[in-house]
Structure formats: C-alpha cells, structure tokens
Amino acid sequence: MVNSVYGKTIENLSKRDSVKICRTKEELLQEVSKSTYKRQIIVNEEMVIVMHRRTIIYYNKPFYIGFSILDISKYIMYDYFYNVLRKYYKNHNDLQLLYSDTDSLVLKIKTDELISDLKNLSSTFDFSNLPEDHELYDTGKKSKLFCFKEEFGLRPILRIVSLASKVYAFQIACCHNFKHHYPGKCQMSSPNIPDANNLEGNNVFFEDKLTMKGVSQRAKNKFTFEDYFRCLQSQVSRRTVDYRIQSKKQNLSSIVIQKVALSGFDDKRYILDCGLHSVPYGYSLHSNKCFASECK
Template sequence: MNLRLINSASEEKLKKLVAQPSFLCCQIFNEDLVGVHNQHINLTLNKPIYAGQAILDLSKRLMYEFHYKVMKPQYGDKINLLFTDTDSLCYEILTDDVYEDMKPIKDLFDTSNYGSFNKTKHLFSSKYKKVVGKFKDELGGVPLKEFVGLRPKMYSLLYNQTSTEGITCEKEKKVAKGISKTEIKQTLRHEMYKKCLNEETTTTNSMTCIRSKNHELFMDTVVKKGLCSFDDKRYWKNPIESYAYGHYKIDTY
C-alpha cells in the first residue's frame, strides 16, 4: 500500500490521486494535511507491444519498396547504398543531374526545404511538408561531397554550404554513438574519420558527465574508445564494401 501526504496547497494533486483506479481511502489529519492510500499497481508485461512492432514493420516495408521498386529500377548499377537506418537512406548516384531525375518521382518527397537553391527551385513544394511516409533531403538540396562510414551509428558527412551573402564554406555532420555531443563537436573532425578508415586507427575520447550514486550527483570524467572501423555485424568484401550476412554473393569470395 502507498501512503501519500498531501497539503492544502496541492488540491489538484489530491484530486488526481483520488481519481486513480488504485485509490483505497483517505485519512484526514487536520485541515492542512490529508493522507491518501493507494494500492500498489503491478504491471505484467507478458504481451508484445504491437504498435511499436507494427510501426517498425511498416517503416521497413516503405524503405524496401523505395529502394527496390524506385531507385534500383531507375539507376541499376549506377547507384550504391552507403548506409540505411530505420527511416533514412544515403546513396551514391552516378548521374548527370539527380535533381532532374527526381521530377518523375517528385510526389515521393517532401521538398519544402528546396526553395533557395538554383538547382532545386523547380522541385520546391510545400504540398507534402511533414507528411508521414515522404522522404526528405536532409541537406536541403546541397550535394554531398564525401561520406565516411566506419560502423553502425558512426559516420561523417562533408558538404558545402552557401550563406545568404554568397559565401561558401565546408560543413560537417558527424555521428558517433557512445560519444557525447559536446565531444563530437569540439574534438572529432571529418579527416579523423577518414584516417580511421584508411589507416585502421582508433581514437580515445574523454567526456565529463553528471552521474548519480546513492542519490548524490557528482561530476565524473570517462575515458573510452571513440572512432573505430571494426564492424562484425556485416561481411566485409574489402574496407569499403560489405554485404549483410546471408547474402548470396558471399559464397563467391
């Protein structure tokens, strides 16, 4: 049984506790203090969470259909999948103008972030803005210069970004699971990802974080392995090409 003490300043909290299905009784101590008895609630998680499973399955179907029914028929051997996640795809496409190629399949994309670039003005539309199931260019029409993928959740993107004043500068987007955002921003660079891939090196990163022990908060410095190109979740044909385990081409190597 749970006993919660409520003072006169917490009237709304008292109403919520009394309205709960686990409510048993109240005990009034004085005009400013009341005790609320609630029964312990035990949840038995003996069934799968169908909604979450269904969402992931629908996402997988959408991703597979886009890759195998749209992109592969359109480009054939001129397209390489660099990486994919639950809701994203990154491609290397050998074509003269990928934005012209998008015209026939424009309805598959949310192009609401394409307004300010000359090459993508003709694709701009807010019709599918934030519509579920539509793909969106994460860089907003800016071509990707370089991609370095080391392992799942550890990659770097390099691209040029032009300001409203016409000044072009290089930008990086870096992802490294297990490393704090501050450490990624201040320490990691795109060239470090390339060096890790080409020379098979690793980095060591230190992070300062807030931890709790016996309900006491304290600052702690953690030193752990950072960038690393070792990946045992896929079969690697060479340092930059891989297949999922079970792929029919693996037997030929």
C-alpha cells in the same frame, strides 16, 4: 511521434524489477529469503536496497504500435529502394546504397539529369526544405507521411564516411557561386578532395555533419571529418575523454571516463578486402572481393 513517446511503445516490461528498502536486519533477512530475490545494494549501515523479480507483469504498454512502426518502416524503405528507385535506375552501377537507417537512405546516384529525375520522382518527395527560388521548391507535400526529404537541400555531398551504425560523417559542399547558396556554416578553406574540381567555381567551401552515438556533444566537438576518414583508412580506434555525473549507491559524483569514440572495426558487418565496403554477417559470399565499380 517523438522518440520519447515511441520508446514507451517498445519498452520491455519484463526487465523491470521490484525494489524494497530495508532499514533493519529483520527486514533484510525476510527479503533475501524470498524466491524472487535477485541482489542487494548496500547504501550505508542503516539502509540496504533489495531487488526482486516481479511476480506479476502488467503488459499495459501498446507494444503492438512499436513493433508495427519498425516493421512498416522497414517495408517502406525496402519497397521504395527496390520497387521505385531500382526500377527507375535500371543500371545497377547508377544507383548504390551506401548507408541506411530506420527512416533514411544514403544513396550514390550517377546521372546527368538530376533535376529531371527528381521531377519524375516528385510524387515521393517533399521539396519544402529547398530554397524558395529553386525550380523544385514545393510546399504541397510538406511533412506528408511516407514522403522523402533531401536532407541537405540538394547541396552536393563531397564525401561520406560510415564506420558503424549511428557513427558517420558527411562533408557537404557549399560553393559561393552556386545559384542557391546556404550561408552561415561553411568553413572558409578547401579540403583535399579529388571530386571538388568537378564543382562549379574555384572556391570550394564545405560543412561537416558528424554523428557519433554514445558520445556527448562536448566530446564530439573535438572531432572532424578527417578523424573519421583516418579511422577508416588506418583501422585504428580513436578514444575520447568524457565527463559525467553518475549515481552509484545513491551517491552523486563527477567522473571522468575514457571510451572508444571511433573504431574501424564493425561488430555487425564483415569488411571486404577493399577496406571500404561491408556485408552483414551471415551473408553468402563466394569471395571477399568487393564488386563495387570503384573498387574493381
């Protein structure tokens, strides 16, 4: 189901208004005197738009589909993490949840036998996006429901910075002497990454994948992974200038807006003393100390 169709299943119909266009003084006085009157928009001397609360609301959208998708998705994600992965990696330090979304998990897994582990968990994975000569490549479960797909085709993730919901950045390794190389998008320079020395070969190439909610693609192209990383370390917000076409009082105009693109502050989560990890507001804390192995 595409997002545009899914969005209609969770549309809040009670937020819709009734609209009346008035062209005479008598029409306007009649409309504003109604008990459902909310506000008015003066377009020009000859036209006023009057907004009313709707007296009758027809709940003709299948909202039961929308909230069922949300709840079932949460159940699937939690069930997979706690009842499959957590039971497989019994040592808590070997499995860490770094970030989660509606249908995805970003995990940090410590293991010496990754391929063997994935084979043991293959019943829950779709390996159709791997190179055809990879030993795990399999199209048998391609696009199968409730199967997980490794987003980057098992390429090593060098670094990840997650500042807030829908605002995160990946730095993905792309080494030329890996057996399975993905050409075309790798940058021909070596970042200052401590873990890069652990990768095979001397030349480490990388690709950045950036996600930034509410910012146009043109503005997002001006940012790099290092901008996310500096924002995390310094807790200093980064603004961007964006250009948009806006309709105001039925008139179209081009505007320039300045908005916060990256922020070290998360209004949904409490940042622990380490400055890297966070917990949801309302989470029961005995102290602000982070107990992650790398922060002790």
